[in-house]
Amino acid sequence: MSNNNIVIREIISEDNIQIAKVIRDVLIEFGVPKVGTAYADVSLDKMAETYNGKKSVYFVIDNDGKIIGGAGIAPLDNYEGNVCELQKMYFLPEARGVGLGKRMMETCLKRAKNFGFEKCYLETMPYMVDAKKLYAKVGFESLDKPMGNTGHYSCNVWMIKEL
Incomplete structure (x- = not known):
């Protein structure tokens, strides 16, 4: 895949249907439970509106x-x-293994720092091996227990990074 036509940009409402399908397709591909994960989030079908608040943003790969x-x-x-x-x-x-994960992480972490956050937390699944490698590579460290309460009780890998 050529990176010539690929852009990382902020989501717009016209992207909602496509990104919801991307997320659900990937979760199904990896056999992730539909309950207790992002699959069941009510925000999934209205991502542009969900991330339109203070100190929040969602980026898509177009x-x-x-x-x-x-x-x-x-x-x-x-x-x-x-x-x-x-x-x-x-x-x-088609977006994996071509450096887009690293670019996306840099984009998200830069914006988090610009928002003034001190740390960035994430939750994932143990069998999302490539994602965990990427997170570790950019400085995320494993935690023994979750922080906050995201509602994603099926995600049992927790990581944090100083910004």
Whole structure:
């Protein structure tokens, strides 16, 4: 896949249907439970509106009009402190292994820092091996227990990074 037509940009409402399908397709591909994960989030069908608040943003990977991935930053739910959460980072197979994950992480973490967050938290699944490698490579460290209460009780890998 050529990176010539690929842009990482903020989500717009016209992207909602495509990014919801991307996220659900990836979750199904990896056999993730539909309950207790992003699959069941009510926000999935209205991502542009969900990430239109203060100190939150969602980026999509646009390949000449086709959304092939995305990730967002928002304050960590139910947590006292200046911590954001990296949320809903999912890529279709064609977006993997070509450096887009690293670019997306840089984009999200830069915006988190610009928002003034001190740390970034994330949750994932143990079998999302490539994602965990990427997170570790950019400085995320494992935690023994979750922070806040995201409602994603099926996600049992927790990581944090100083910004």
